[in-house]
Amino acid sequence: xxxxxxxxxxxxxxxxxxxxGLLGSIKFAVGALLLIAAAxxxxxxxxxxxxTEKVWHSLWYRSLLGIILxxxxxxxxxxxxxxxxxxxxxxxxxxxxxxxxxxxYKRVRFKGTTEGAAAALTSHFSxxxxxxxxxxxxxxxxxxLARKGMSKLLGAPIVHVSLVVIIAATIWGVSPSLGSYRxxxxxxxxxxxxxxxxGIWVGCDDFEIVYSEETLSxxxxxxxxxxxxxxxxxxxxxxxxxxxxxxxxxxxETIPQTEPREGSDWPFTLAVEAKRDKxxxxxxxxxxxxxxxxxxRAAIRVNQPAHVQGHDFxxxxxxIRALRVTVTTAKGARESHDISLRLDRERGVSYQPTLVPxxxxxxxxxxxxxETPAMAQMPGxxxxxxxxxxxxxxxxxxxxxxxxxxxxxxxxEEISIDEAGQVLGQQLGWVQEGxxxxxxxxxxxxxxxxxxxxxxxxxxxGVWLLIVGFAISGVGLIxxxxxxxxxxxxxxxxxxxxxxxxxxxxxxxxxxxVSEIVAGAVKALRGVEPLxxxxxxxx
Amino acid sequence: MxxxxxxxxxxxxxxxxxxxxVLGGVVLLAHLLLAGRSARTFWVGWGFILxxxxxxxxxxxxxxxxxxxxxxxxxxxxxxxxxxxxxAAGTLLVVLPRAKELRSAGPFVLAVVAALWAYGYSKxxxxxxxxxxxxxxxxxxxxxxxxxxxxxxxxxxxxxxxMATVMYLAGGRYTEPRLPAEDGGEALPSVADRFEEWxxxxxxxxxxxxxxxxxxxxxxxxxxWGRAWGFDPKEMWSAVTWLIYVAYLHARLRSGxxxxxxxxxxxxxxxxMIVTYLLVNWLVEVFHLxxxxxxxx
Numbered sequence: 001x002x003x004x005x006x007x008x009x010x011x012x013x014x015x016x017x018x019x020x021g022l023l024g025s026i027k028f029a030v031g032a033l034l035l036i037a038a039a040x041x042x043x044x045x046x047x048x049x050x051x052t053e054k055v056w057h058s059l060w061y062r063s064l065l066g067i068i069l070x071x072x073x074x075x076x077x078x079x080x081x082x083x084x085x086x087x088x089x090x091x092x093x094x095x096x097x098x099x100x101x102x103x104x105y106k107r108v109r110f111k112g113t114t115e116g117a118a119a120a121l122t123s124h125f126s127x128x129x130x131x132x133x134x135x136x137x138x139x140x141x142x143x144x145l146a147r148k149g150m151s152k153l154l155g156a157p158i159v160h161v162s163l164v165v166i167i168a169a170t171i172w173g174v175s176p177s178l179g180s181y182r183x184x185x186x187x188x189x190x191x192x193x194x195x196x197x198x199g200i201w202v203g204c205d206d207f208e209i210v211y212s213e214e215t216l217s218x219x220x221x222x223x224x225x226x227x228x229x230x231x232x233x234x235x236x237x238x239x240x241x242x243x244x245x246x247x248x249x250x251x252x253e254t255i256p257q258t259e260p261r262e263g264s265d266w267p268f269t270l271a272v273e274a275k276r277d278k279x280x281x282x283x284x285x286x287x288x289x290x291x292x293x294x295x296x297r298a299a300i301r302v303n304q305p306a307h308v309q310g311h312d313f314x315x316x317x318x319x320i321r322a323l324r325v326t327v328t329t330a331k332g333a334r335e336s337h338d339i340s341l342r343l344d345r346e347r348g349v350s351y352q353p354t355l356v357p358x359x360x361x362x363x364x365x366x367x368x369x370x371e372t373p374a375m376a377q378m379p380g381x382x383x384x385x386x387x388x389x390x391x392x393x394x395x396x397x398x399x400x401x402x403x404x405x406x407x408x409x410x411x412x413e414e415i416s417i418d419e420a421g422q423v424l425g426q427q428l429g430w431v432q433e434g435x436x437x438x439x440x441x442x443x444x445x446x447x448x449x450x451x452x453x454x455x456x457x458x459x460x461x462g463v464w465l466l467i468v469g470f471a472i473s474g475v476g477l478i479x480x481x482x483x484x485x486x487x488x489x490x491x492x493x494x495x496x497x498x499x500x501x502x503x504x505x506x507x508x509x510x511x512x513x514v515s516e517i518v519a520g521a522v523k524a525l526r527g528v529e530p531l532x533x534x535x536x537x538x539x
Numbered sequence: 540m541x542x543x544x545x546x547x548x549x550x551x552x553x554x555x556x557x558x559x560x561v562l563g564g565v566v567l568l569a570h571l572l573l574a575g576r577s578a579r580t581f582w583v584g585w586g587f588i589l590x591x592x593x594x595x596x597x598x599x600x601x602x603x604x605x606x607x608x609x610x611x612x613x614x615x616x617x618x619x620x621x622x623x624x625x626x627a628a629g630t631l632l633v634v635l636p637r638a639k640e641l642r643s644a645g646p647f648v649l650a651v652v653a654a655l656w657a658y659g660y661s662k663x664x665x666x667x668x669x670x671x672x673x674x675x676x677x678x679x680x681x682x683x684x685x686x687x688x689x690x691x692x693x694x695x696x697x698x699x700x701x702m703a704t705v706m707y708l709a710g711g712r713y714t715e716p717r718l719p720a721e722d723g724g725e726a727l728p729s730v731a732d733r734f735e736e737w738x739x740x741x742x743x744x745x746x747x748x749x750x751x752x753x754x755x756x757x758x759x760x761x762x763x764w765g766r767a768w769g770f771d772p773k774e775m776w777s778a779v780t781w782l783i784y785v786a787y788l789h790a791r792l793r794s795g796x797x798x799x800x801x802x803x804x805x806x807x808x809x810x811x812m813i814v815t816y817l818l819v820n821w822l823v824e825v826f827h828l829x830x831x832x833x834x835x836x
Binding site for chain 1: 665667668669670671672673675676678743744746747750751754757758759761762763764765766767768770772775776778779782783785786789790793794811822826827828
């Protein structure tokens with residue numbers, strides 16, 4: 001019968017020990033760090049849309065990060081006992097040959113006593129803020145260990161602990177199951193949004209873009225020396241809570257197509273100010289009435305988010321969505337309209353208004369003899385906005401370039417129908433924001449540009465822990481790199497009325513101050529008459 | 540002082556910095572090769588570097604006073620390049636008096652500073668009157684200050700690492716332990732070893748600031764964009780730089796890596812830093828990447 005190999009518990013421990021040893025190995029850590037650096041280069045050079053899936057959120061990249069983190073933990077756990085022992089209970093009494101093997105070894109001889117030499121050295125190092133430990137050695141003589149800056153040894157473990165804290169905070173911050181949340185909401189000026197996750201209602205009272213004038217370093221034309229760039233985006237918002245209609249400060253009506261429906265994941269509901277008629281407040285567009293009470297107000301800017309009920313609201317972007325115009329007809333009827341805009345990327349990212357016929361002169365006010373039969377069917381003289389320019393000056397719209405101050409304008413056209421029934425437009429001219437144009441007996445005014453503000457809502461429960469992790473890492477780095485650590489060993493041996501003092505510095509120390517430290521200690525042996533000594537070439 | 544006068548002062552001081560640095564390098568070379576390493580010639584060279592540094596400081600101050608609302612000039616590529624020159628020159632001023640054996644690195648570091656000067660000159664533009672919204676934050680000053688304190692020293696450490704690498708590869712007298720001044724004394728490390736040692740010391744100063752640079756950037760990003768880390772190319776390359784230096788420090792401190800390997804790894808950290816600081820925006824354009832870090836251009 002042959003021997004049957006059986007896995008014994010000792011084999012399993014051996015494998016576990018080997019893995020533990022590998023993870024705790026600095027060489028392994030160095031290799032892993034360089035590997036993830038190379039992987040990060042690959043990810044950084046990959047287009048973002050692919051990089052997220054192929055690299056940053058991939059299993060292999062996250063596994064690499066996890067291995068490095070595990071390695072840091074194992075390194076720390078493995079070595080922490082040794083670090084603590086070295087700080088709290090260092091080995092003081094050592095054999096003479098140990099001191100002789102240290103770098104910077106120096107031997108001096110004096111007339112005097114062991115006690116006198118020990119006292120002089122202790123006093124010298126204590127004045128230089130070293131902590132001094134003195135102990136009798138087994139092979140005779142007195143061993144002295146002077147140390148300072150030993151907290152340096154705690155630097156690396158503290159930094160490793162901070163990595164664990166930072167990773168934990170990151171995981172907490174990106175895990176919906178642990179309370180983190182992220183959503184983008186869009187609100188038109190004067191309208192309201194209900195962000196469903198937080199339950200918060202947000203009303204955009206006003207949105208403003210502030211421009212600043214800058215000097216062009218390379219003007220395209222001699223007369224164009226400045227350009228205008230965005231200096232600030234400001235969303236003035238009010239936060240509300242839902243209350244009963246009877247207690248409400250404001251009543252809004254939801255926009256039906258944005259209401260939550262079964263199976264829909266539409267994340268927010270839009271609403272407008274509810275209209276009042278003779279009977280009071282009533283739905284006007286088929287939505288539901290909601291009562292709101294203000295709880296907070298904020299002016300949200302980039303770098304100045306609002307913090308409300310555990311959620312942060314960041315200014316993300318904005319868009320021009322509509323143009324508010326007011327038409328006053330010949331008979332004095334006055335009505336405001338919001339003309340929506342759409343982005344036409346084919347025409348170089350320009351905004352195109354929706355053509356909405358606006359009655360400016362009622363039928364009978366000024367009928368023309370050249371009116372077509374088709375036009376006779378119309379309620380009166382109609383105008384429409386057919387173009388929009390963000391920058392308009394000297395009678396000309398600018399479709400490109402930023403070297404004129406933002407000054408929105410709309411092009412007004414009169415809408416008519418020919419005998420064939422085709423809609424025609426006759427340009428009446430440009431109307432700048434805040435100005436008006438008379439059309440016959442009526443009046444068209446371009447009141448303002450209506451913006452949508454886009455806010456990002458975030459709930460980040462782990463941010464405070466992230467800051468704590470950063471602070472811990474700062475402490476660890478300062479200890480590890482900026483605290484000077486010094487250890488000096490001295491062996492004092494009494495020999496026939498003379499004292500021989502051996503000095504040595506552990507190899508890990510560097511620097512020119514090694515010999516200075518020892519020289520200072522030798523000088524400290526005052527009153528002990530030097531007889532001579534030697535310095536051994538360090539190996 | 541009016542705006543035109545401030546513009547004049549800004550450019551004149553910037554133009555003064557280059558000849559000051561060049562003269563500093565020339566005098567240091569003379570100190571090393573011709574003047575028997577006399578203290579006087581060293582301090583003359585050191586003085587020229589100081590003049591160059593002060594000229595850069597004056598240039599930046601004049602630039603910062605030009606906008607209608609004076610502010611620290613910390614945003615354009617020109618301004619950042621001036622700050623990095625200041626960091627490298629400042630590191631030289633601190634290190635060279637302490638490390639006599641490192642003085643031969645001085646002319647090379649100044650050559651790098653001169654190259655940065657030329658790059659900054661090519662990127663010069665009038666100071667912006669107003670910052671873009673994302674830059675309007677107190678974190679801008681903190682983040683850029685840590686950049687100066689890290690990039691400046693790390694640039695110098697990259698030069699010393701490169702020199703050490705060349706010395707180790709060349710061998711010969713550069714890698715032989717030096718005889719002590721006295722008989723029976725301790726042998727002194729070789730020239731290459733001293734360069735490698737000082738490379739470590741400078742990195743040990745600059746690395747915590749590099750970490751602070753990344754941390755402050757993350758905190759600022761959270762305020763500005765609602766996320767501390769977005770895997771932006773600039774962010775990732777700064778992480779790559781950090782990882783290389785972490786690997787270097789671990790290898791040197793624990794694994795007993797010294798000499799050629801350590802120097803080569805330290806030099807690769809400088810290369811990554813150059814990509815992060817200078818080349819990322821170009822890479823973004825060439826490889827059609829997205830980056831939010833384009834304000835400095």
